[in-house]
Amino acid sequence: MERLGTGIGWRPEIADAVEHLPGIDWVEAVAENLCPGHLPESLLRLRERGVTVIPHGVSLGLGGADRPDADRLTALAERAEALGSPLVTEHIAFVRAGGPLTASPLLEAGHLLPVPRTRDALDVLCENIPIAQDALPVPLAVENIAALLAWPGEEMSEGQFLYELADRTGVRLLIDVANLHTNHVNRGEDPAKALAELPVEAIAYVHVAGGVERDGVWHDSHAHPVPAPVLDILTDLASRVSPPGVLLERDDNFPEAAELERELTSIRGALDKGRGRAHVAAPTTAPHALASQAAAPARQRLALAQAALLSALVAGTPVPEGFNRVRLGVQARALGAKRADVVAKVAPELPEILGAAYRPAFLAYTHTHPMTGGYRRDALDFAGQLLLSGGPENAEVRRELRAWWLERSGPAPRSTRPAVRLARATRRVLLRR
Numbered sequence: 381m382e383r384l385g386t387g388i389g390w391r392p393e394i395a396d397a398v399e400h401l402p403g404i405d406w407v408e409a410v411a412e413n414l415c416p417g418h419l420p421e422s423l424l425r426l427r428e429r430g431v432t433v434i435p436h437g438v439s440l441g442l443g444g445a446d447r448p449d450a451d452r453l454t455a456l457a458e459r460a461e462a463l464g465s466p467l468v469t470e471h472i473a474f475v476r477a478g479g480p481l482t483a484s485p486l487l488e489a490g491h492l493l494p495v496p497r498t499r500d501a502l503d504v505l506c507e508n509i510p511i512a513q514d515a516l517p518v519p520l521a522v523e524n525i526a527a528l529l530a531w532p533g534e535e536m537s538e539g540q541f542l543y544e545l546a547d548r549t550g551v552r553l554l555i556d557v558a559n560l561h562t563n564h565v566n567r568g569e570d571p572a573k574a575l576a577e578l579p580v581e582a583i584a585y586v587h588v589a590g591g592v593e594r595d596g597v598w599h600d601s602h603a604h605p606v607p608a609p610v611l612d613i614l615t616d617l618a619s620r621v622s623p624p625g626v627l628l629e630r631d632d633n634f635p636e637a638a639e640l641e642r643e644l645t646s647i648r649g650a651l652d653k654g655r656g657r658a659h660v661a662a663p664t665t666a667p668h669a670l671a672s673q674a675a676a677p678a679r680q681r682l683a684l685a686q687a688a689l690l691s692a693l694v695a696g697t698p699v700p701e702g703f704n705r706v707r708l709g710v711q712a713r714a715l716g717a718k719r720a721d722v723v724a725k726v727a728p729e730l731p732e733i734l735g736a737a738y739r740p741a742f743l744a745y746t747h748t749h750p751m752t753g754g755y756r757r758d759a760l761d762f763a764g765q766l767l768l769s770g771g772p773e774n775a776e777v778r779r780e781l782r783a784w785w786l787e788r789s790g791p792a793p794r795s796t797r798p799a800v801r802l803a804r805a806t807r808r809v810l811l812r813r
Contacts, residue, residue, distance in 0.1 A: 382466050384432060384585055384625025386644060394630070395422035397637035403644070404431065408469070408627055411435035411455070416462035427464065435459040437470040442508050442522065443495035444474035445481055445683030453515040460518050467519045467584060469554050470512070472505065472545070477690040481683035487690050488751040490758070491718045493711075496531035496685065497541040500678040502548075509549045521552035521584035526562035526591075526600035528711045531685075532702025538569060539577025546582040553578070556587035557613040558600060558629075564609075565598035566707075571613045575620060585625035588614055588647055597710055602631035606643055611650040618654025626651060632721070694750040716746035719758060727759035733780050734772060741766060760789050 385405030390398055398407060399422055407426060414420075414435065423433055437456050440448055460468045473492035478484045495501045513520045524542060536544070538560075546553055555578065560571040588611075590604035606628070617623065628643055691697040693712045699705050720742045724731045731738040745762050752761075763785040772778050 382624060384627075386648060387432075387585075387625055387627035388640065388644065389436075389627060389629040389631070390423060390426075390433070391631065391634070392420065392422075393634050394637075394640070395420065397640060398422070399425060401637060401641055401644070403648075406432035406434065406625060406627070408434045408436045408629075409463075411437040411459045411468070412439055414459050414462075416458045419462060423463070432466065433463045434465050435463060435468050437468065438492065439475055440470045440512065441473065441475040442470055442512060443472050443501065443505055444476060444508075445504060445679045445686060446479065448508050448512045448515075450515070453512055457516050460516060465518060467521055467552070468516055469521045469523060469584070471523045471525050472542075473525045474686050474690075477683065477686040479683075481680055482687045484687055484691075485750075486752065487687070487694055488754070489690055489694065489715060490722065490751045490755070491715055492525045493686075493690070493693075494525055494527040494529070494531070496682075497534040497536040497538065498531075499535060500682050502536075502541060502544060503675075503678050504682050505545055506548045509545070509551050513549075513551070519552055519584075521554045523554035523556055523587065524559050525556070526559040526566075526598075528566055528597060528599075528714060529704060529707040530567050537574065537577060538563065539574040542574075543577055543579050546579045551582070552584035553582045554585060554587060555583055555617065555623075556589070557617060558587060558589040558591060558606070558610045560613050561607075561610045562591060562598045562600045565593065565596075572616055575613070575617055580617075580621035583621060583623055585627060586614065586617065586623045587627055587629055589629040597707075599714065601633075602629050603633035605635075605639075606646065611646060614647065614650040615654040615657070618651045619657040620654075622655065622658075623651075691750075694746070696747065716743050719746055719751060719755070722755050723759045723762065726755045729784055730759060730763065730781075733777060733784060735777075737772060741771065760785065764789065 386403055387406040387408060388398055388401065388404055390407040390409045398404065409423060427433055435456065440452050440456065442448060456468055471492050472495060474489070474495055475492060476486060476488045479486040495505070509520065509522065524538065542553060545551065557571070560574055563569045564571050588606055589600065589602045590606045590610070591598055591600045591602070592604045593599070614626070626647055628640070628647060630640070685700070688697070688700045689703070692699050692708060693715055699708055720739055723742065724738070734741060742762055745765060749761065749765060751758050763781055766772065767778070767782055767785060772781060
């Protein structure tokens, strides 16, 4: 397995800092934020220096009941080829539910949600992952995710689930030690037990990230410094195996370059500490299972369960039996906050137009309007709904929001001709007066 070394998540907000950080061997970029024909200059410069770039997907939904979408797989393959990447990564998660398998509307979570650790979910994953791998030009690695809630009736621990998944499909694992810590706090799971059950030889690389605890719940924010317990789990992992690569993730609240460098130094220190304790791991005792095809009933059972959960989270339907209502509420609020944050990034004009009223208005909108077509569609639907409801109260703000919505909701994209762009800009200035 290729040795990657020390890496950091590449984000546009810290692109300059990443280029100048010492000792960076590789970077990881969110696949959906890249256009193969128009790669950011910063990534191209890194590649010219010999820095490996790996695309990290977030929207494939390999843990969903449906088979992987061919168009999304093609897009992921194109990004791997454009970057000359040695592998691509995705998540063991579902991100949408409903549709033909359930005869209900298709709903989008807008974020990663955990799959139940059941035989049905495992069988579906063991079909979906080879489908994805066959469509990709390089090996695939899949990541364990953080969870705010637990599924009732789970049949395996996280380590056993990952062991069988790797054993049956041959897929590589991206182990996120911050997510193991999240599941320790939120679900009472022992990260040392999970590491002991893992097939460490299948590890492609490791994620390290920070989070924050609020009201006894750990939120995997990627916007806070890496805490000591996460570094301790990394040390434990390094005592069992020398991971091919370790990467620092930061997605928001970006610090100065010096702080990023200090975090990378702490990560290297945790790895060195683990290597100093290195021991031969005991053989994993998880049962061996032959690959099998997931029967249609297993997909349908999983589809119904995931649709019921997602509908409760984003559409206000009753909480499915066996779920913790309080935790489900925490997850629902987290999904709404995530939608608000991402829509503000893909449509920055909305918080600019609405000001401080943007966030409360958007969060109120999420309570009754599920996400159905991606974040750009979500931005348009939010603006349209706000206008239909008679808002905003300020007439000038309302006119500006209406102009923004009209420019983007038509069947044809906005013209980029200089005269048309000047006219649009002039109209915006006049609306503000």
